[in-house]
Amino acid sequence: MAKAKIELRNVNFTYQPTTPLAYQALRNINLKIADGAFTVLVGQTGSGKSTLVNLIDALTLPTSGQVIVNGRLINNQTSKREQELFRQKIGFVFQFPERQLFAQTVREDLAFGPQNLGWSQEKINKSIRKALETVQLSPTILKQSPFSLSGGQKRRVAIAGVLAMNPEVLILDEP
Numbered sequence: 351m352a353k354a355k356i357e358l359r360n361v362n363f364t365y366q367p368t369t370p371l372a373y374q375a376l377r378n379i380n381l382k383i384a385d386g387a388f389t390v391l392v393g394q395t396g397s398g399k400s401t402l403v404n405l406i407d408a409l410t411l412p413t414s415g416q417v418i419v420n421g422r423l424i425n426n427q428t429s430k431r432e433q434e435l436f437r438q439k440i441g442f443v444f445q446f447p448e449r450q451l452f453a454q455t456v457r458e459d460l461a462f463g464p465q466n467l468g469w470s471q472e473k474i475n476k477s478i479r480k481a482l483e484t485v486q487l488s489p490t491i492l493k494q495s496p497f498s499l500s501g502g503q504k505r506r507v508a509i510a511g512v513l514a515m516n517p518e519v520l521i522l523d524e525p
C-alpha cells in the first residue's frame with residue numbers, strides 16, 4: 351500500500367471551546383490519504399468539510415488528536431512558528447480565490463508567494479511559467495492587471511498563485 355501522505359488520528363474539533371457557544375464540528379475523525387491520491391470530500395453544508403481541510407492546512411489546530419502531513423505532526427501543542435512553516439508546504443485554494451488577487455499585474459500577483467519564500471528570481475520565473483502552463487493560461491497574461499480579466503481567468507490566476515509555491519499538497523475548498 352502507498353504510504354499515507356495525510357493522516358488524521360482521532361481528531362476532534364470544537365469551535366469556541368469552554369464557552370456556552372462551544373460547538374463540536376468534528377468528532378473522532380480517522381483518515382488516511384495516500385501519496386499522489388486525488389481525493390474528493392463530499393458532505394452536506396455544515397457537515398464539517400471546511401473545518402477538516404483547515405486542519406490539514408494547519409490554519410487551525412485540532413482540539414485533540416493528531417494531523418500528520420508528509421511526516422510532520424500537528425496537534426494542539428503546535429507553536430505558531432511551526433504552524434507557519436507547516437503551512438508553507440500546503441497550497442490552499444479558498445472558495446472564491448479570485449477575491450485574493452491584489453497586485454497591479456498578474457506577474458506581481460504570482461510572484462508574491464514565492465518571494466515570501468525567499469526564492470531567487472530565476473526560480474520564481476520558472477515556477478510562474480510552470481504554474482501558468484498547468485492552469486492553461488498564456489504567458490502574455492503576465493503583463494495584464496488581474497482586475498481586467500474574466501471571472502474564469504481570475505480564478506485560474508489565483509490557483510496558479512498557489513501552484514507557483516510548489517506545494518506538496520493542494521487543497522481546494524469547493525473548487
Ligand SMILES: Nc1ncnc2c1ncn2[C@@H]1O[C@H](COP(=O)(O)OP(=O)(O)O)[C@@H](O)[C@H]1O
Nearest residue numbers: 365373375393394395396397398399400401402
Ligand atoms: N467559526 C465558527 N464558529 C462556530 N461554528 C462554526 C464556525 N465555522 C463553522 N462552524 C460550524 O461548524 C460546522 C461545520 O462547518 P463547515 O466546516 O464550514 O462545514 P462545510 O464546509 O461542510 O459546509 C457548521 O455547523 C458550522 O455552523
Ligand SMILES: [Mg+2]
Nearest residue numbers: 399400401523
Ligand atoms: Mg465549506
